[in-house]
Amino acid sequence: MKMTKILISLSMLMVLMGSGTVADAAFPSTPDATVLHVSRQLADGHPEVLWNALPPSYREDLTGLTHDFAGKMDPEVWNKTFAVTTKAVKLLKDKKALFFQTSFFNMAGEKKDEIAGNWDTVTTTLDTLLSSDVSSLEKLQQIDWKHYLATTGAELMKIAKDASAATEDNAYEKDFLAKVRGMKVKVKESSGDSATLVVSSPNEEPEDMKLMRVEGRWVPAEMAEEWEKKMTDARAKVEALTPEAMAQQKMQFMMFLGMAEGMIDQLNQAQSAEQLEQMLGGIFGQFMKSGPASAGEAPAAEPKTPAP
Numbered sequence: 001m002k003m004t005k006i007l008i009s010l011s012m013l014m015v016l017m018g019s020g021t022v023a024d025a026a027f028p029s030t031p032d033a034t035v036l037h038v039s040r041q042l043a044d045g046h047p048e049v050l051w052n053a054l055p056p057s058y059r060e061d062l063t064g065l066t067h068d069f070a071g072k073m074d075p076e077v078w079n080k081t082f083a084v085t086t087k088a089v090k091l092l093k094d095k096k097a098l099f100f101q102t103s104f105f106n107m108a109g110e111k112k113d114e115i116a117g118n119w120d121t122v123t124t125t126l127d128t129l130l131s132s133d134v135s136s137l138e139k140l141q142q143i144d145w146k147h148y149l150a151t152t153g154a155e156l157m158k159i160a161k162d163a164s165a166a167t168e169d170n171a172y173e174k175d176f177l178a179k180v181r182g183m184k185v186k187v188k189e190s191s192g193d194s195a196t197l198v199v200s201s202p203n204e205e206p207e208d209m210k211l212m213r214v215e216g217r218w219v220p221a222e223m224a225e226e227w228e229k230k231m232t233d234a235r236a237k238v239e240a241l242t243p244e245a246m247a248q249q250k251m252q253f254m255m256f257l258g259m260a261e262g263m264i265d266q267l268n269q270a271q272s273a274e275q276l277e278q279m280l281g282g283i284f285g286q287f288m289k290s291g292p293a294s295a296g297e298a299p300a301a302e303p304k305t306p307a308p
Helices: 003-015 031-043 056-072 075-094 109-130 145-165 171-181 221-239 243-267 273-290
Strands: 184-191 194-200 207-214 217-220
Touching: 031 171, 031 184, 031 194, 031 207, 031 217, 056 145, 056 221, 075 109, 075 243, 109 145, 145 171, 207 221, 217 221, 243 273
Parallel strands: none
Antiparallel strands: 184 194, 194 207, 207 217
């Protein structure tokens, strides 16, 4: 994927989370300067620049949508989801060595080294998210996305950077940072609130990037064209989270979470790779035979008694 496409994709993703610390008054007013400023701030580990790159009404849309969702979501389901996920991440950390000794891990074949190499990065990333403000509906209902990206967002970028530095190819440095810092941007066409840029990076073919100016901010043209529809659709989904609708689905959610927690608790009892494999075999066998177990029922396989 070309560097500019990576930047656009990253920007679209982070915009859905949002944040920023740079003063509005200092933000570039031209399309080419905007692209360079945003990309270089990202390269320097400041994802918060993406919030500042948004038009004011877009920021209001995202903040309002988040607060509305947090006010409608069932707290018990939300809290249970994060509690069970936290247990699962702890299991992956505590039993990592045992997992690597099972036949289930060997089934990954050529992917084994990649999985093992990314294991700690994945668990650290999940730990960071699970301990952030999104884990609490009370905090989410008052969340300041500007602060969130400047803190949690920056921490996630550092995790990715450090993980990449430990690899032989160090793709973060060579494929991301080097190309962003070597990026060149020229205005190809500009008329009123529309502009087309030519963006080039080292070892990349130049490509066009279309932008539109909305409330003084230059954003990808595709984002500007689709924003209203996406927000309308998102608001409709939030509005559908009525107490009646949540009550109808709550039992099913809680049954599934209870089942998952029972499996995690059982796997945590494993003291050897042999025991862990037996338990995993029982879990997968049960799913293949009859589908998910009832809530709160642990899989039938029993761990062997640990050797004295």
